[in-house]
Amino acid sequence: MERTAAAFGRTPSAVARLAESPELLNGFLELSASFEGSTLEPVAREVVIMTVAVRNDxxxxxxxxxxxxxxxxxxxxxxxxxxxxxxxxxxxxxAVRKFTLEVLATSGGVADDDLKAFLAHGYTERNALEVVLGIGTYTMSTLANRLTRAT
Structure with missing residues (x-):
C-alpha cells in the first residue's frame, strides 16, 4: 500500500478495500507493475485497461x-x-481496443485473421500476450472493486 500511496500521493479507496486480502492486493500490484513494464506503449496499455474497465462496469x-x-x-x-x-x-x-475485446469474447481463442489484423498495425506477438496480461490484471481489479463496492 505504501508503493501505491507514493505513486498516487494517497491511498486510493479501491486499494484500501483490496487490502482486506493481502494476497489479492499484492498479486494485483505485482501484475500491474509487470504490465506497466511491458513493451506496449503507455497509452496502448491504458486502452487495454479502459476497455476492460468499461466492459466490466x-x-x-x-x-x-x-x-x-x-x-x-x-x-x-x-x-x-x-x-x-x-x-x-x-x-x-x-486495433488494441478491438483485439482486447476479441480476446475477451473468445476467451483467448482469437481467430488467425483477428490476430493478423492486430499484428498488421505494427504490434508483435509479444504485444498480443501483453494484452492478455493486462486483461488478466485488470479483470481481477475490476471484479474485486465491484465486489467491495469501491468508489
Whole structure:
C-alpha cells in the first residue's frame, strides 16, 4: 500500500478495500507493475485497461484511468470514446481496443485473421500476450472493486 500511496500521493479507496486480502492486493500490484513494464506503449496499455474497465462496469477504474490518460496527454476525444466503449479514431489504438475485446469474447481463442489484423498495425506477438496480461490484471481489479463496492 505504501508503493501505491507514493505513486498516487494517497491511498486510493479501491486499494484500501483490496487490502482486506493481502494476497489479492499484492498479486494485483505485482501484475500491474509487470504490465506497466511491458513493451506496449503507455497509452496502448491504458486502452487495454479502459476497455476492460468499461466492459466490466467498474466506475472507479474508469475514473482513475481517465486521470492517467490525461496525465499521458491523451486527447479528450480518445478518452470520451474509451469511456463510451466506442471505436477510436486512432487506427493503431483502435486495433488494441478491438483485439482486447476479441480476446475477451473468445476467451483467448482469437481467430488467425483477428490476430493478423492486430499484428498488421505494427504490434508483435509479444504485444498480443501483453494484452492478455493486462486483461488478466485488470479483470481481477475490476471484479474485486465491484465486489467491495469501491468508489
Amino acid at each position: 467498474c466506475h472507479i477504474c474508469v475514473t482513475m484511468h481517465t486521470g492517467k490518460l490525461r496525465e499521458l496527454g491523451a486527447d479528450t476525444a480518445l478518452i470520451a470514446a474509451l469511456r463510451a466503449g466506442r471505436a477510436l479514431d486512432d487506427e493503431r489504438l483502435e
